[in-house]
Amino acid sequence: MTVLKTSVLVLDCAEPEPLARFYAELLDATSGPAPGDGELFLVTGSAGVVVLGIRRDPAHVPAAWPPPEDAQQTHLRILVAADSLDEAEREAVALGARPVAAQEDGTRLDNRTTLRRYTDPAGHAFVLAAVREAPLVQP
Known part of the structure; x- marks a missing residue:
């Protein structure tokens, strides 16, 4: 018998409640403390x-x-309909996201028509990535 499992990406930070609210608003979700764990807040979607934790x-x-050169850092990729990328960027910045400048050496140059880089209020990297089709299926 297989045990039911799920996984969730968890971001660490000094103050989890405000960061959970940031992502809940950005993702049109809700946030709250995890049952029985005062150190973990959950962002819950539809x-x-x-x-996200x-x-x-x-x-x-x-x-x-x-x-640093050759470093691989985890980042959150948020999928956005291509025609909504500018609006998603305005929402993210209004909530406290900080845009990250692309490097000019060509290795990490953002194509701002399909990808925008940011850090959240606690400094975690995330991108808004344009997709041709709607990124979410509505129930």
Whole structure:
């Protein structure tokens, strides 16, 4: 018998509640403390599916940007309909996201028509990535 499992990406930060609210507003979701765990907040999307966890880590140090050469850092990729990319960017910045400048050496140059880079209020990297089709299927 297989045990039912699920997974969720968890971001560490010093203050999880405001960061959970940031992502809940950005993703049109809700946020709240995880049952029985005062250090973890959950961002929950439609149909009650947890899409992201935010965990308290008082010693959290944000990742460096640009990353050191040859470094691979985790980032969150948020899919957005191509014709809504500018609006999604305005929403993210209004909520506290900070745009990240692309490097000019050609290796990490953003194509602003399809990809926009940011850090969230706690310093985690994320991108808004344009997709041709609607990124979500509505129930």
